Amino acid sequence: xxxxxxxxxxxxxxxxxxxxxxxxxxxxxxxxxxxxxxxxxxxxxxxxxxxxxxxxxxxxxxxxxxxxxxxxxxxxxxxxxxxxxxxxxxxxxxxxxxxxxxxxxxxxxxxxxxxxxxxxxxxxxxxxxxxxxxxxxxxxxxxxxxxxxxxxxxxxxxxxxxxxxxxxxxxxxxxxxxxxxxxxxxxxxxxxxxxxxxxxxxxxxxxxxxxxxxxxxxxxxxxxxxxxxxxxxxxxxxxxxxxxxxxxxxxxxxxxxxxxxxxxxxxxxxxxxxxxxxxxxxxxxxxxxxxxxxxxxxxxxxxxxxxxxxxxxxxxxxxxxxxxxxxxxxxxxxxxxxxxxxxxxxxxxxxxxxxxxxxxxxxxxxxxxxxxxxxxxxxxxxxxxxxxxxxxxxxxxxxxxxxxxxxxxxxxxxxxxxxxxxxxxxxxxx
Amino acid sequence: xxxxxxxxxxxxxxxxxxxxxxxxxxxxxxxxxxxxxxxxxxxxxxxxxxxxxxxxxxxxxxxxxxxxxxxxxxxxxxxxxxxxxxxxxxxxxxxxxxxxxxxxxxxxxxxxxxxxxxxxxxxxxxxxxxxxxxxxxxxxxxxxxxxxxxxxxxxxxxxxxxxxxxxxxxxxxxxxxxxxxxxxxxxxxxxxxxxxxxxxxxxxxxxxxxxxxxxxxxxxxxxxxxxxxxxxxxxxxxxxxxxxxxxxxxxxxxxxxxxxxxxxxxxxxxxxxxxxxxxxxxxxxxxxxxxxxxxxxxxxxxxxxxxxxxxxx
Numbered sequence: 074x075x076x077x078x079x080x081x082x083x084x085x086x087x088x089x090x091x092x093x094x095x096x097x098x099x100x101x102x103x104x105x106x107x108x109x110x111x112x113x114x115x116x117x118x119x120x121x122x123x124x125x126x127x128x129x130x131x132x133x134x135x136x137x138x139x140x141x142x143x144x145x146x147x148x149x150x151x152x153x154x155x156x157x158x159x160x161x162x163x164x165x166x167x168x169x170x171x172x173x174x175x176x177x178x179x180x181x182x183x184x185x186x187x188x189x190x191x192x193x194x195x196x197x198x199x200x201x202x203x204x205x206x207x208x209x210x211x212x213x214x215x216x217x218x219x220x221x222x223x224x225x226x227x228x229x230x231x232x233x234x235x236x237x238x239x240x241x242x243x244x245x246x247x248x249x250x251x252x253x254x255x256x257x258x259x260x261x262x263x264x265x266x267x268x269x270x271x272x273x274x275x276x277x278x279x280x281x282x283x284x285x286x287x288x289x290x291x292x293x294x295x296x297x298x299x300x301x302x303x304x305x306x307x308x309x310x311x312x313x314x315x316x317x318x319x320x321x322x323x324x325x326x327x328x329x330x331x332x333x334x335x336x337x338x339x340x341x342x343x344x345x346x347x348x349x350x351x352x353x354x355x356x357x358x359x360x361x362x363x364x365x366x367x368x369x370x371x372x373x374x375x376x377x378x379x380x381x382x383x384x385x386x387x388x389x390x391x392x393x394x395x396x397x398x399x400x401x402x403x404x405x406x407x408x409x410x411x412x413x414x415x416x417x418x419x420x421x422x423x424x425x426x427x428x429x430x431x432x433x434x435x436x437x438x439x440x441x442x443x444x445x446x447x448x449x450x451x452x453x454x455x456x457x458x459x460x461x462x463x464x465x466x467x468x469x470x471x472x473x474x475x476x477x478x479x480x481x482x483x484x485x486x487x488x489x490x491x492x493x494x495x496x497x498x499x500x501x502x503x
Numbered sequence: 504x505x506x507x508x509x510x511x512x513x514x515x516x517x518x519x520x521x522x523x524x525x526x527x528x529x530x531x532x533x534x535x536x537x538x539x540x541x542x543x544x545x546x547x548x549x550x551x552x553x554x555x556x557x558x559x560x561x562x563x564x565x566x567x568x569x570x571x572x573x574x575x576x577x578x579x580x581x582x583x584x585x586x587x588x589x590x591x592x593x594x595x596x597x598x599x600x601x602x603x604x605x606x607x608x609x610x611x612x613x614x615x616x617x618x619x620x621x622x623x624x625x626x627x628x629x630x631x632x633x634x635x636x637x638x639x640x641x642x643x644x645x646x647x648x649x650x651x652x653x654x655x656x657x658x659x660x661x662x663x664x665x666x667x668x669x670x671x672x673x674x675x676x677x678x679x680x681x682x683x684x685x686x687x688x689x690x691x692x693x694x695x696x697x698x699x700x701x702x703x704x705x706x707x708x709x710x711x712x713x714x715x716x717x718x719x720x721x722x723x724x725x726x727x728x729x730x731x732x733x734x735x736x737x738x739x740x741x742x743x744x745x746x747x748x749x750x751x752x753x754x755x756x757x758x759x760x761x762x763x764x765x766x767x768x769x770x771x772x773x774x775x776x777x778x779x780x781x782x783x784x785x786x787x788x789x790x791x792x793x794x795x796x797x798x799x800x801x802x803x804x805x806x807x808x809x810x811x812x813x814x815x816x
Contacts, residue, residue, distance in 0.1 A: 258608075263701035269608035269632030269676060338616075339609030383617075385586055387607035387630065 074488060075106055081113035081449060083439065084415040091118060093445040096487025100441035113449055116481055117415060120423035120438040121153025121446030122400065125245070125323055125430065126220070126299060126371035128392070129155070129186070132173065133162025138376040138465045140174065143396070144183040145463040146374070148490035148497070150396040151448035151480035154185040154427070154435045155374075159196065160221040166191035166202035168210035175212040183490045183497070187430060190214040192233050192244060196222045201233060208240045215431050218245035220299055221346075223281055225251050230285060234294035243321075243429065245297040246285050248306070249347065253277035258387060260333040260348040268336060270386060273348045275303040282306050286313040289320055297429060298322040300373050302347040304357035311366040321429050323371040324358045326395050326402035331470060341382045341389030342470050345375070359406050363413045368425045372399045376466030390468075397462045398471045400450060404478035408452065423448075434486070449482040463496060504625045504803055505611045507635040507680040512657065515684060518802045519643050520654050525805070526798035528565060538809050539568035545598040546572045547590060548627070549605040554769055555627050555637075558793070559602045562800035568808070571598070586610060587619050594620045600808055601625070608632035623807045631671045637768055638677035640799040642685055644792045645723045648764045659686030662706060664715055666749055667727030667776055668697040668738070674727060674768045679704060690719050693727075693749055696738040712749050716758050724759065725766045726751050729776050746775050753780040764788045 078091040092099040094106065102108060124147065130138040140157070147155045157174050159165035165174060171188035178186025190207035194200045196219045207214040217237060224230045224246060233244050254277045259265050261272025282298055286309060289296040301307060301322045313320045327345060332352050335343040343349060361367040375392025382389050403422055407413040419438065427436025437443035456479055458471035483491035490497050504510075510518065528534055544563040546556050556572060563570045575589055590601055600623040603611045608630030615624040628634040646653045649661055663682050669675045669691045679702060682689050690706030691698050692715040698708055709715035716724075729745060739745050751765060759765075765777070765787045773779050781787060 266670075266699040266701040267676070269630050269671075269673060271631075339613045340617075383587060385605065385607040385610040385613050388586075 077108045081118040116449040123154040123426040125426045127155040129157045140177045142465040146396040148183045153446035153485045159191040168206040171212035220247045223249040234292040243295045248281035250277040295319045307361040321368045323369040326399040346391035401476040445487040447484040454479045507677040522798040522802035525801040539566040542568040558796040633677045634673040638681040640796040643795045657685045661687045664721035666692045751777045751781045
């Protein structure tokens, strides 16, 4: 299909007419073909969002999410690419598993599903997985992560950083010292003491980040820090970047918005890893996002079935969903706060994650000849978060919150996957 | 009754006064009141605690309630599932109140606020969080021993020292809240690994029991039970060292004031946190605590269930 998006505004606020022909951005409309005209008055056009951190749960945990339901949620949230984390069953630690994830993602066709490979076999932290085979596979894996677990053995982390240099790979670290966080339930501090919940000290994240930065410098490799959550972590990354060490970092939407006091309800919907932190940490994360210390907003979308959350706190699983809320949180933090602008939002939601991952079909925005991966948003739409989203799971901390700004259309490789806030194909094939 | 903070000072005094009356029942030949006839109280215990369970059972029976004991420990369902499912099952059988002991902090709050059950929920100890009836019985014991006319009185001016593993202690947390509400000054004491600074006790923190006795001069000393797994997790080096620095012994006992008392929630590790001479001395009010436990729990059950006040509290 060929489209013309009329009356949209670009990231600089200029009125633009976007011509899409044969899935690509065209510099002007061809005379000899018909175009469907889409009135985008009042909408801003952004590059399609890219999530560096998504748990799609398939294969193995299809009771939480499938590649199909996760793709639907992604499209509804404005995403044209997601990175599927490796902690599935079986673990994505071989070429066969990552190719399967890629293939199912393509069959669903709502979003580019880019597999992330495990760093170690079975995420066990003992032996390197076949990183080269995953890279050479059809999935072209470039980012490797044991997310959910930290690669805590310093020697293994060094080896992984060195090894991925052979194919310009990146190790994405879930920074959590396992010994300092034994049985940890929430951020360590006055609230955890009062609630009698075992603390997850900020230091357990920061000490691993500090070590990994030094290992990255030593090996001249590339490190990506997942879900940064504390002020000191931000400072460490800022200092590393100033020295030219190749480190990038992501912050989740929930760590930009929610704070540890929510645990006082003992409602495990707020149980997440790393935990929700203090308001001061949230401030530091927001500043770092604006000044470029943090490169990316990621979701760490982590669906869990009801029974995993309908329990007491300690028995409950860690994690919360986020694909359909990251944009509105980004708008709140960057635009509505007055701290930054839409260009920066496009950078952290699309351009930077596409660049880090080396996805050359993503994050190109309105560049003529590039694949049309675009998201159109209404900055003024007021809405209230509902528990049920397109995700198969409802472990949703955003339920009941008032938001401003919402995704209206998503265009993936030149086709609408979300049009007027309705997902393509929901009635027929789900 | 989920937390000691659920009760304001006048209510605490009301419960303590009621418990005082109830303890008279325990002195009678026929130790029974008809108040809760027809009500069903379920003791839902996910952790072993024979003392607390028996105390609640006796309290409910003395008020003529029917009592069901359900020990869920070792059941095949996972912990979390069985809390919701078991509580709903027991309520479907007609429970009016659920007395919950669970290893997970916040479990009683969660049971009462999640919409799982409509019954009154009484927290009989949730993880490292709270044990409010224990704090009530400790307060009752302290008031009885230290206040000349206990009925209607608070604990203002009294100094209470809590010694041991404050970090993991639900007894300490509930006592810090309740004794403070009653006007007492509370200090904590123990190895720095087990005494969180953030709880900010009004009487300060001491890392040596000798120093605490000399400088704080407590009217009541509450010794907490030390779990051997804390030693295995390197919170302190050895039981010998713990006992030497933080154990109550006859020498330390002799340095307490004449009227000062020693409490322990039980079960005691004799020779570890308290030696036999201290446990059996006239200063020890440990058996009074056991007696008062039944009375306090009668008062709480009465407060929650009599006169159809069966709403969640």
